[in-house]
Amino acid sequence: xxxxxxxxxxxxxxxxxxxxTDWMPDEYRARLIKFIEMHANSELMGVLPERDxxxxxPTLQRKLALTAKIQDxxxxxxxxxxxxxxxxxxxxxxxxxxxxxxxxxxxxxxxxTRTWGDVGVIAWLVDAAAIISQKALLRCSYAPYARIMKKxxxxxxxxxxxxxxxxxxxxxxxxxxxxxxxxALNRWWEPLMHFHGTPIPADEDPMLFWRIKSQANxxxxxxxxxxxxxxxxxxxxxxxxxxxxxDEETGRWLYTEPDWERLRAVITGHGPASAERLAFRRLSRxxxxxxxxxxxxxxx
Amino acid sequence: MRRVFEVFRQExxxxxxxxxxxIVAPDERFAExxxxxxxxxxxxxxxxxxxxxxxVLEIGDFPDEFDLKYRRVxxxxxxxxxxxxxxxxxxxxxxxxxxx
Amino acid sequence: MxxxxxxxLSIADDELILGWRDSEWTGIAPFLEEDVALSSIAQxxxxxxxxxYELAAAELGTSADELAFxxxxxxxxxxxxVQLRRLEWARTIxxxxxxxxxxxxxxxxxxxxxxxxxxxxxxxxxxEEAYHRLHAEMWVDRLLASEEGRRRFFEAVDELWPYALGxxxxxxxxxxxxxxEERLGRELPAAEAIERGRHEPELVELWxxxxxxxxxxxAGARW
Numbered sequence: 001x002x003x004x005x006x007x008x009x010x011x012x013x014x015x016x017x018x019x020x021t022d023w024m025p026d027e028y029r030a031r032l033i034k035f036i037e038m039h040a041n042s043e044l045m046g047v048l049p050e051r052d053x054x055x056x057x058p059t060l061q062r063k064l065a066l067t068a069k070i071q072d073x074x075x076x077x078x079x080x081x082x083x084x085x086x087x088x089x090x091x092x093x094x095x096x097x098x099x100x101x102x103x104x105x106x107x108x109x110x111x112x113t114r115t116w117g118d119v120g121v122i123a124w125l126v127d128a129a130a131i132i133s134q135k136a137l138l139r140c141s142y143a144p145y146a147r148i149m150k151k152x153x154x155x156x157x158x159x160x161x162x163x164x165x166x167x168x169x170x171x172x173x174x175x176x177x178x179x180x181x182x183x184a185l186n187r188w189w190e191p192l193m194h195f196h197g198t199p200i201p202a203d204e205d206p207m208l209f210w211r212i213k214s215q216a217n218x219x220x221x222x223x224x225x226x227x228x229x230x231x232x233x234x235x236x237x238x239x240x241x242x243x244x245x246x247d248e249e250t251g252r253w254l255y256t257e258p259d260w261e262r263l264r265a266v267i268t269g270h271g272p273a274s275a276e277r278l279a280f281r282r283l284s285r286x287x288x289x290x291x292x293x294x295x296x297x298x299x300x
Numbered sequence: 301m302r303r304v305f306e307v308f309r310q311e312x313x314x315x316x317x318x319x320x321x322x323i324v325a326p327d328e329r330f331a332e333x334x335x336x337x338x339x340x341x342x343x344x345x346x347x348x349x350x351x352x353x354x355x356v357l358e359i360g361d362f363p364d365e366f367d368l369k370y371r372r373v374x375x376x377x378x379x380x381x382x383x384x385x386x387x388x389x390x391x392x393x394x395x396x397x398x399x400x
Numbered sequence: 401m402x403x404x405x406x407x408x409l410s411i412a413d414d415e416l417i418l419g420w421r422d423s424e425w426t427g428i429a430p431f432l433e434e435d436v437a438l439s440s441i442a443q444x445x446x447x448x449x450x451x452x453y454e455l456a457a458a459e460l461g462t463s464a465d466e467l468a469f470x471x472x473x474x475x476x477x478x479x480x481x482v483q484l485r486r487l488e489w490a491r492t493i494x495x496x497x498x499x500x501x502x503x504x505x506x507x508x509x510x511x512x513x514x515x516x517x518x519x520x521x522x523x524x525x526x527x528e529e530a531y532h533r534l535h536a537e538m539w540v541d542r543l544l545a546s547e548e549g550r551r552r553f554f555e556a557v558d559e560l561w562p563y564a565l566g567x568x569x570x571x572x573x574x575x576x577x578x579x580x581e582e583r584l585g586r587e588l589p590a591a592e593a594i595e596r597g598r599h600e601p602e603l604v605e606l607w608x609x610x611x612x613x614x615x616x617x618x619a620g621a622r623w
Contacts (some may be wrong), residue, residue: 019360021358021360022360044427044432047426047427047428048427051426051427051428053613054423054424054426055420055423055424055606055609055610056609056610056612056613057610057613058469058611058613058614058623059465059469059614059623060446060449060450060453060464060465060468062623063420063423063446064443064446064447067423067426067439067442067443067446068439068443070426070427070439071426071435071436071439071440071443073427074426074427074429074432074435074436074439075337075338075432075436077432078323078338078432078433078435078436079321079338081432082321082322082323082324086322091324091432116613116616116623147319147321148321151320151321154344155342166623169622169623170623172622173617173621173622173623174617174618174621176616176617177617177621281428284428287488287489288428288429288430288431288489290489290548290552291430291431291489292430292431293548294542294543294546294548294549294552295326295430295542295543295549323433324431324433325433326542329534329538330433330538330542333437333534333535333538334433334434334436334437337433337436337437337440338433338436341436341440
């Protein structure tokens with residue numbers, strides 16, 4: 001490592017922040033682009049599982065809240081892709097790589113949404129898991145990314161409210177409505193346990209080395225379990241993991257080891273809805289390609 | 301043409317406008333509408349400023365090679381001189397008390 | 401049902417179904433900034449529908465949600481223009497623009513109404529619609545500015561024109577024609593209006609989808 005890079009590493013590791021126009025090592029830039037691009041991809045692909053339910057929301061209030069939530073996610077994709085663009089990778093290149101499967105998006109968006117129960121569980125628990133990761137990014141060494149995270153976290157907090165409200169309405173409704181939530185929780189639990197990634201030790205995680213991330217994967221998962229297991233259980237819902245319990249001595253949650261091989265398969269595009277989602281994104285992008293051409297490219 | 305507009309946002313009247321992010325739009329009309337939606341749809345802004353990126357002039361270095369620190373607060377070692385002044389004043393007082 | 405309630409429901413159904421159709425773009429609009437903007441417009445339209453349904457519901461002894469979801473497809477009074485499913489982008493803009501132009505004429509009438517409540521809500525709606533018109537107009541300008549955009553847009557307007565006429569009562573249609581022709585600088589074909597009251601198969605499909613969750617629990621269930 002040359003002296004300039006060494007100095008940079010010490011600077012970011014001691015809490016220093018970097019701006020778009022500052023010098024940065026190539027490796028740092030490349031890691032930022034890859035990580036932030038995947039975040040943007042996830043916001044954009046995260047729209048699709050919920051989008052079908054925009055047309056099916058059962059009251060006007062739910063319709064409006066769900067549309068607003070999905071709108072927020074598109075807005076997040078916009079903000080985050082802008083950060084990637086300023087690091088040197090244009091939005092069109094990001095979208096090309098996304099639809100051709102060259103770049104990744106988050107595991108939870110590779111799964112189908114089967115019922116209205118999924119809409120509640122996703123908005124409540126997937127967004128809760130996401131807000132934990134995103135709050136940790138408020139301390140990211142790359143300042144433009146850390147700054148937009150404030151707006152993103154603020155908006156995510158509405159989603160959790162909306163999701164929890166949908167879930168509360170269902171668990172206090174008919175037996176069938178309660179079961180919609182339980183059944184959705186059963187299907188979403190494994191993806192939720194995968195959400196924060198493999199428990200890679202902090203001192204081996206390059207994202208922590210560059211202080212792009214500031215929280216180890218397992219710490220994020222523990223924070224999620226701490227916050228949400230009691231909230232799930234108090235509604236009379238059962239979490240589908242008989243081994244799940246808190247070790248009172250260490251304060252850590254114990255759980256059945258998730259199938260990490262499956263996580264790897266899912267995020268490399270072999271999830272139950274991966275191919276369908278990418279095909280849909282590709283087609284809808286082709287349908288409107290002329291608009292970008294006419295409006296953005298050719299206009300005076 | 302694809303233009304980048306930097307967006308500055310004022311949260312409440314009286315507060316400074318702070319950089320909020322940027323948007324891409326074909327022209328100023330689109331930019332206005334898109335910024336309004338992206339940064340104000342929840343009534344979270346009292347005002348927005350939109351600035352075409354090419355209009356931003358950035359200054360990022362402020363050399364001070366010859367240590368002209370009289371222009372900064374750390375340019376004044378008040379504490380040492382203050383201690384000396386107080387000591388002198390107190391010994392003057394005790395001297396005049398002794399004489400009286 | 402009074403003529404007033406009938407009118408309220410016609411406008412509310414227009415706004416509801418157009419909002420539902422525009423929300424089909426959420427997540428897949430031509431670019432991200434536009435996606436966010438169009439989604440707000442869809443939400444506004446549905447907000448208008450809700451306010452109008454509430455007025456009608458007071459007279460009918462029901463609720464906005466029941467009016468929005470619990471009628472049969474044949475009972476909806478929306479113009480066929482808004483029933484058409486998500487159209488490709490030039491048609492989406494053409495529909496938005498034709499609808500907003502027609503709606504402005506309709507709201508101008510309503511604002512002058514002797515019925516204070518009706519005039520008040522029309523004035524309130526018009527303030528938001530002004531913003532929708534701005535959005536539509538800026539898109540029209542952009543499309544007209546290029547060869548390809550103009551071709552696509554004129555094609556879309558010609559196709560949707562008979563539907564647009566159906567949004568307004570007969571007496572207001574010549575004014576709509578005048579405004580559209582003036583703005584586009586070209587004459588529109590003579591056309592028979594596709595009248596309100598006709599139910600496109602696409603409306604029935606939409607209704608099936610928009611009510612499927614709600615119908616899955618007994619009436620009165622909480623959501």
